Amino acid sequence: MTRPVTRELAEWTVSLRGDDIPEPVRAEGVRSFVNWLGCAVGGSAHETIDRGLDAVRPFTGTARAQVIGRNERLDELHAALINGISSHVLDYDDTHLKTIIHPAGPIASAVLAVAEPRGISGQDVLTALVVGMEVECRIGNSVYPDHYDRGWHITGTAGVFGAAAAVGRLLDLDARQMTWAYSLAATQSSGLREMFGTMTKSFHPGRAAQNGAMSAFLAKANYDSSEQGIEAPRGWANVASTKQDYDEILGDLGKTWEAGLNSYKPYACGIVIHPTIDGCQQLRAKLGDRIASIASVGLRTHPLVLELTGKKAPATGLEGKFSVYHAAATALLYGDGSPTAFTDEMVRDPRVTALRDRVSAQSDNAVHEDEVYISVRFEDGSTTELHVEHAIGSISRPLSDEQIVTKFRNQSIGILGEAAADELIRTAWQLEDHDDIAAITRLSAPA
Amino acid sequence: MTRPVTRELAEWTVSLRGDDIPEPVRAEGVRSFVNWLGCAVGGSAHETIDRGLDAVRPFTGTARAQVIGRNERLDELHAALINGISSHVLDYDDTHLKTIIHPAGPIASAVLAVAEPRGISGQDVLTALVVGMEVECRIGNSVYPDHYDRGWHITGTAGVFGAAAAVGRLLDLDARQMTWAYSLAATQSSGLREMFGTMTKSFHPGRAAQNGAMSAFLAKANYDSSEQGIEAPRGWANVASTKQDYDEILGDLGKTWEAGLNSYKPYACGIVIHPTIDGCQQLRAKLGDRIASIASVGLRTHPLVLELTGKKAPATGLEGKFSVYHAAATALLYGDGSPTAFTDEMVRDPRVTALRDRVSAQSDNAVHEDEVYISVRFEDGSTTELHVEHAIGSISRPLSDEQIVTKFRNQSIGILGEAAADELIRTAWQLEDHDDIAAITRLSAPA
Structure with a gap:
């Protein structure tokens, strides 16, 4: 019963x-x-x-x-x-x-x-x-x-x-x-x-x-x-x-x-992207002008990130909210994860689309939903890495x-x-x- | 693709x-x-x-x-x-x-x-x-x-x-x-x-x-x-x-x-009951006063009948529409399958509930959805049977x-x-x- x-x-x-x-x-x-x-x-x-x-x-x-x-x-x-x-x-x-x-x-x-x-x-x-x-x-x-x-x-x-x-x-x-x-x-x-x-x-x-x-x-x-x-x-x-x-x-x-x-x-987008934006904002503060010489960005994330936000080439602002690539690019270039990062104009911004295409992502079951590992390779071959353990806004780091x-x-x-x-x-x-x-x-x- | x-x-x-x-x-x-x-x-x-x-x-x-x-x-x-x-x-x-x-x-x-x-x-x-x-x-x-x-x-x-x-x-x-x-x-x-x-x-x-x-x-x-x-x-x-x-x-x-x-x-009820009502109406026309001496009614039906309309003791007219037992009883007693057979009053009618409790049903995968086999046993031990091959209203016998x-x-x-x-x-x-x-x-x- x-x-x-x-x-x-x-x-x-x-x-x-x-x-x-x-x-x-x-x-x-x-x-x-x-x-x-x-x-x-x-x-x-x-x-x-x-x-x-x-x-x-x-x-x-x-x-x-x-x-x-x-x-x-x-x-x-x-x-x-x-x-x-x-x-x-x-x-x-x-x-x-x-x-x-x-x-x-x-x-x-x-x-x-x-x-x-x-x-x-x-x-x-x-x-x-x-x-x-x-x-x-x-x-x-x-x-x-x-x-x-x-x-x-x-x-x-x-x-x-x-x-x-x-x-x-x-x-x-x-x-x-x-x-x-x-x-x-x-x-x-x-x-x-x-x-x-x-x-x-x-x-x-x-x-x-x-x-x-x-x-x-x-x-x-x-x-x-x-x-x-x-x-x-x-x-x-x-x-x-x-x-x-x-x-x-x-x-x-x-x-x-x-x-x-x-x-x-x-941030004004799918929650699973938040660790990536958090990390990219931190990298931007750290890297300054070197952002312009990024050759590639690699993300290692929880599997839901690619499942939910794997749009490679979003055509509208609403689609941009489901593209971890777009979100990483706007955070690195403009430090932005607010609504202005996800407008129809921003997903067509040439600087954003150029950097977006250099971002790749890989799922890893060992990575938590509020976590991300980011590795950046520059045109001169040098690299830098960053680990976000708990993204801002998560239960461990509440607003x-x-x-x-x-x-x-x-x-x-x-x-x-x-x-x-x-x-x-x-x-x-x-x-x-x-x-x-x-x-x-x-x-x-x-x- | x-x-x-x-x-x-x-x-x-x-x-x-x-x-x-x-x-x-x-x-x-x-x-x-x-x-x-x-x-x-x-x-x-x-x-x-x-x-x-x-x-x-x-x-x-x-x-x-x-x-x-x-x-x-x-x-x-x-x-x-x-x-x-x-x-x-x-x-x-x-x-x-x-x-x-x-x-x-x-x-x-x-x-x-x-x-x-x-x-x-x-x-x-x-x-x-x-x-x-x-x-x-x-x-x-x-x-x-x-x-x-x-x-x-x-x-x-x-x-x-x-x-x-x-x-x-x-x-x-x-x-x-x-x-x-x-x-x-x-x-x-x-x-x-x-x-x-x-x-x-x-x-x-x-x-x-x-x-x-x-x-x-x-x-x-x-x-x-x-x-x-x-x-x-x-x-x-x-x-x-x-x-x-x-x-x-x-x-x-x-x-x-x-x-x-x-x-x-x-008829004003779940379609899978329709063969049963059709057959019970035919039996009523054939049996006349002998309806009063029915000891039991056995139905052999398509499996969906019991799955969808197996309510043994409906309490409201709307529930009655999902009781093959109630529908058989009203069709045998009153010849009715119209909306008046499925009112709150009718599901409480003592004649209906008495006969309803004497109806049993058995699923048979060999019986089609618009088909039913009905067997009636009377108090004196005699029996009668009826087979509905295609219920009225089905594609073979359209209104x-x-x-x-x-x-x-x-x-x-x-x-x-x-x-x-x-x-x-x-x-x-x-x-x-x-x-x-x-x-x-x-x-x-x-x-």
């Missing part, structure tokens, strides 16, 4: 009180929120958002929720979609390193959009966000890595459960309704890794936010569903993965917290609050203006102090 | 002219449309629709598309969702027997909703419907049975491609946009068989219609995506199935037509146009009234004569 995973998870989801979440986990939740908000502002000017808005604008209902970083307002479900896309389109958001889930996007995008017209407090928003991320990451753990290896984009496929959990709390679902919401999420879980490098990658956290929210709204209306959508013989875990470890979902639930393990990206603020400012000042950006940052850090989340949403649009 | 399946399919989708479809296939398309419309009217009064509408009403945009059988109007995407649910909730719609796809629901629900506010002609609606069903069934063939066996509800997972195709035609996508639309559909493909017996089963064709339409609207706005979402190493077919036969998609495309193989359900009309009338008179139901039926058969599809949609709501 299988344990009733869906129902037990639902019971926990609706019965937890905000006070039950340990203070360090709530604090990490605030960091997740601030980092996510900065990314959503920063991504909002990307043409992906213009096109997405063109597509959905004719269908939006009453404009009750803010599109972050823009002047548009949409109904809650469409705002969740667009904000989820904005927060992920630059690949600059956050990472649960055990699963490569980008946790906040699917959850915060749904929570903020649903909370705003309901005047929900910052404390309840934070609780919903943390619970949602916890559910998402635990469900991810239960099927990782098999599920991801098969080709599912786990941020979308696990994110929809987290969004259902978070919105389910905001709507005060009872345990049975929450069980249905999880099954409605299970049956909408989707997103393929094949979409990496296109606008459809960031569609995944957006759609997960929207679909998870819809699951909760349907369940609230007593639209019924399976009571074991996760664990049934033909439930989600069995259909979408060869591994199913339900202890990862229910074990020590409420005692240990995956949501407290979030990390924040220092400080100050670094999160700097990242937020760099992304948002061009969109909101300096004073407004700083006010938004200050207000976002005070998330738990606001009686009404509108205190934040009204500052997230340009004046 | 894999053939560019997604792109070749897209090129065919956008370049086909209505005249290229053979007349018998167009005629089957009209039968599919009429049958679908009757089911959408018939299902519209189910409480599943009330609850679905309660959930989505707050989010609907401009009310430009008719909810069939109801007085509500919604935006196109939400109308597609609700009409897709209505047309499938009674499990009374249609079947592509090679794949057990219910073809019209995901396609017609999207087409009608998008066509209405655009004043599109009946001929173009029919062409879009046929193309959509063709794409859906061919994609289904390419992964069936492995994909279905794994637990995917293929009406949802393949339906989303068909809806994207059909709406892509209505929006005049170019070939590249249609390629993106297919990849956007691929990354949204979802729906689990675990949901059978709940309101979430019929959510699948509805959501497939909505998601497929959204894929086309996004592509129209140049929201880009993979150009090989179906066949890439981590594309849909590889991720969601162990079988990938791309000849089933591209072979003889435009020459042989899966859309011409649609069949229409005579006639008159039977489709009778089915439509039985479902719709109680909702629209007799005169209005007959006018809608007459107008629907003349699909190709209407310059504006509104001629049909305005008759599909109660006066």
Whole structure:
């Protein structure tokens, strides 16, 4: 007899009180929120958002929720979609390193959009966000890595459960309704890794936010569903993965917290490239003018680097985010790993393409995901080497609050203006102090 | 080098002219449309629709598309969702027997909703419907049975491609946009068989219609995506199935037509039960009062019957649709296989539950899907047997146009009234004569 995973998870989801979440986990939740908000502002000017808005604008209902970083307002479900896309389109958001889930996007995008017209407090928003991320990451753990290896984009496929959990709390679902919401999420879980490098990658956290929210709204209306959508013989875990470890979902639930393990990206690209960028930036500082006489660069990396980011000749900025060669070249030449290193112009820059073609990479199972060995050969035959043991932004070298603020400012000042950006940052850090989340949403649009 | 399946399919989708479809296939398309419309009217009064509408009403945009059988109007995407649910909730719609796809629901629900506010002609609606069903069934063939066996509800997972195709035609996508639309559909493909017996089963064709339409609207706005979402190493077919036969998609495309193989359900339940109901109705006619002295009923059936419809003690009407025991009992006692045989009341009827418990079933690989052997033992020890070689509604014994009309009338008179139901039926058969599809949609709501 299988344990009733869906129902037990639902019971926990609706019965937890905000006070039950340990203070360090709530604090990490605030960091997740601030980092996510900065990314959503920063991504909002990307043409992906213009096109997405063109597509959905004719269908939006009453404009009750803010599109972050823009002047548009949409109904809650469409705002969740667009904000989820904005927060992920630059690949600059956050990472649960055990699963490569980008946790906040699917959850915060749904929570903020649903909370705003309901005047929900910052404390309840934070609780919903943390619970949602916890559910998402635990469900991810239960099927990782098999599920991801098969080709599912786990941020979308696990994110929809987290969004259902978070919105389910905001709507005060009872345990049975929450069980249905999880099954409605299970049956909408989707997103393929094949979409990496296109606008459809960031569609995944957006759609997960929207679909998870819809699951909760349907369940609230007593639209019924399976009571074991996760664990049934033909439930989600069995259909979408060869591994199913339900202890990862229910074990020590409420005692240990995956949501407290979030990390924040220092670079705007696939996380597995980060050690390489970190190392190339260090080499640039060390080598100075000798960069111009590099004959070749050799990388020895974790195998996922080539599997995920092996594009030799990216044609667009979005493709550049999945080219370790491009990332190494921009870091060596310009010291840049921010969004400006991954524009359509930068992937066509002649200096970048010339150096990119001299970069090679080799997989090594002995190299960890946050590690890289770099060897450089110069035209005169001399060489230099560098080892990054733990990349910046990894769990061993987390971004400080100050670094999160700097990242937020760099992304948002061009969109909101300096004073407004700083006010938004200050207000976002005070998330738990606001009686009404509108205190934040009204500052997230340009004046 | 894999053939560019997604792109070749897209090129065919956008370049086909209505005249290229053979007349018998167009005629089957009209039968599919009429049958679908009757089911959408018939299902519209189910409480599943009330609850679905309660959930989505707050989010609907401009009310430009008719909810069939109801007085509500919604935006196109939400109308597609609700009409897709209505047309499938009674499990009374249609079947592509090679794949057990219910073809019209995901396609017609999207087409009608998008066509209405655009004043599109009946001929173009029919062409879009046929193309959509063709794409859906061919994609289904390419992964069936492995994909279905794994637990995917293929009406949802393949339906989303068909809806994207059909709406892509209505929006005049170019070939590249249609390629993106297919990849956007691929990354949204979802729906689990675990949901059978709940309101979430019929959510699948509805959501497939909505998601497929959204894929086309996004592509129209140049929201880009993979150009090989179906066949890439981590594309849909590889991720969601162990079988990938791309000849089933591209072979003889435009020459042989899966859309011409649609069949229409005579009974309102899982298709694999149909031979049993057919046989039990025949036995009832033959046995008369002796039905009351039945001691036991033995069924020898195709293995899918027990796998899909083995619920021993269904608690709701929707669960009853997945109980071969319940279906046999209602057919023997009341001669009924229509929606009234699968209500919450009927599954609690003491006569039905008493007889249901005396029905047993046995799987036999030698029995075809449209076949059944029934043996009845009476209290006095005597026995009788019956063999159904091809159930009514199967490809060998298709419903006639008159039977489709009778089915439509039985479902719709109680909702629209007799005169209005007959006018809608007459107008629907003349699909190709209407310059504006509104001629049909305005008759599909109660006066």
